[in-house]
Amino acid sequence: MADxxxxxxxxxxKYKAALLEREKHFPTGLPSSQPAVAIPHANADLxxxxxxxxxxxxxxxxxxxxxxxxxxxxxKIVIMLVIAEPHSQVEMLQKVASIVQNEKLRxxxxxxxxxxxxxxxxxxxxxx
Amino acid sequence: MTKHILxxxxxxxxxxxxxxxxxxxxLKENGxxxxxxxxxxxxxSSKVANxxxxxxxxxxxxxxxxxxxxxxxxxxxxxxxxxxLADIKAALVNQEV
Numbered sequence: 001m002a003d004x005x006x007x008x009x010x011x012x013x014k015y016k017a018a019l020l021e022r023e024k025h026f027p028t029g030l031p032s033s034q035p036a037v038a039i040p041h042a043n044a045d046l047x048x049x050x051x052x053x054x055x056x057x058x059x060x061x062x063x064x065x066x067x068x069x070x071x072x073x074x075x076k077i078v079i080m081l082v083i084a085e086p087h088s089q090v091e092m093l094q095k096v097a098s099i100v101q102n103e104k105l106r107x108x109x110x111x112x113x114x115x116x117x118x119x120x121x122x123x124x125x126x127x128x
Numbered sequence: 129m130t131k132h133i134l135x136x137x138x139x140x141x142x143x144x145x146x147x148x149x150x151x152x153x154x155l156k157e158n159g160x161x162x163x164x165x166x167x168x169x170x171x172x173s174s175k176v177a178n179x180x181x182x183x184x185x186x187x188x189x190x191x192x193x194x195x196x197x198x199x200x201x202x203x204x205x206x207x208x209x210x211x212x213l214a215d216i217k218a219a220l221v222n223q224e225v
Contacts, residue, residue, distance in 0.1 A: 026138025026169060026186050032205045041142050066143075067201040069187050086141040093146045101206030 001053045001080055010049045010082055018042035019080075029063030029073035030100050035110050036073050037100050038063040041081035050089060052096070053080035054122050056109050077109050095126045131155075131162040131220045134179040135200070136188065140168035143185040147200045151183065154213045160220055181219050196223075 002016035019042045029038045038061075060074035079096055083089050099105055105125060112118045133151060137144040148164035155162045167175055169186050176182050177193040183200040196219040202208040 022138060028138070030205050031201070032207060039142070041139065043139060044141055066138075066186050066204075067199055081142050083142060086145055090145050090149055093142055094149065097146045097204050097206075100204060 001055060001078065005051075005053055005080070005082060010047065010051050010053075012046045012048065015042055015046040018046055023063070027064030027066055027069055029065050029075055031065050031067060031071075031073060032100055032106075033103050034074075035076035035106050036060075037077045037079060037106065038073075038075040039079050039081055039096065039100075041083065044084055044086055047082050047084040049082075050084045051082045052092075052122065052126070053082060054078070054109075054118060055080075056112070056118065077106060092126060099125050129161070131160060131180045131223075132178070133162055133164045133181045133183060133216075133220075134167060134172065134176055134195075135164050135183050135185075136167050136169045136172045137185040138169060140166050140171070143204055147183060147185055147203045150203045150209075151200070151213070151216060155217065155220070158217055160217065162220065180223060181216065183216065 002019055005011045019040055022042050023040060028040045055078045057076050060076050062072040063075045065071040065073050108121060135144040135148040144166040148166055152164055169188055173190045176195045179195055182192055182195050182197045185201050185204055198215050200212060202212045
């Protein structure tokens with residue numbers, strides 16, 4: 001995901017390394033009912049243009065639990081928060097939190113047939 | 129008297145923003161005047177002594193210098209959020225007694 005963000009100019013070259021480094025110390029797996037969500041993100045100064053990168057996974061990937069770094073969580077939805085100016089993104093962040101809190105919506109994420117449908121769902125949830 | 133709450137997460141930017149906003153709204157509804165300061169988890173130990181309460185979204189096992197501490201991850205995931213908010217309010221109110 002990070003490679004594509006770099007390829008399309010959303011982030012600086014060091015973003016990917018910073019993301020992986022940060023995940024080791026401050027994991028972003030969120031404990032919820034399945035399908036669970038992770039919200040990887042790194043320093044704002046490595047972001048050129050604010051966006052969200054969303055992926056639904058056929059096979060779950062283990063992230064560590066943000067609240068308990070020893071615990072694994074099988075993640076099936078990744079919502080990468082690519083934020084250049086965090087303080088102006090409160091509303092968007094709250095909407096991402098609302099996705100995490102909405103099991104029905106999370107299940108819908110996994111039922112989409114193509115990227116276009118996923119985008120529509122995200123736009124509906126974020127209200128862009 | 130205004131309560132000062134330190135809200136920390138990995139980078140001190142994303143999840144602490146969501147949690148700080150939720151806490152302020154809740155406390156306002158409950159007639160408690162409070163302000164929040166956001167910081168990185170790595171900076172908590174050096175700052176926390178000046179605050180009335182520490183709330184983090186990530187795991188924190190460092191020194192809180194006696195400042196009451198509530199894990200606020202549930203305010204992000206929604207599971208147990210009500211209880212966490214009640215704990216936060218109790219931690220602030222008990223200080224005045």
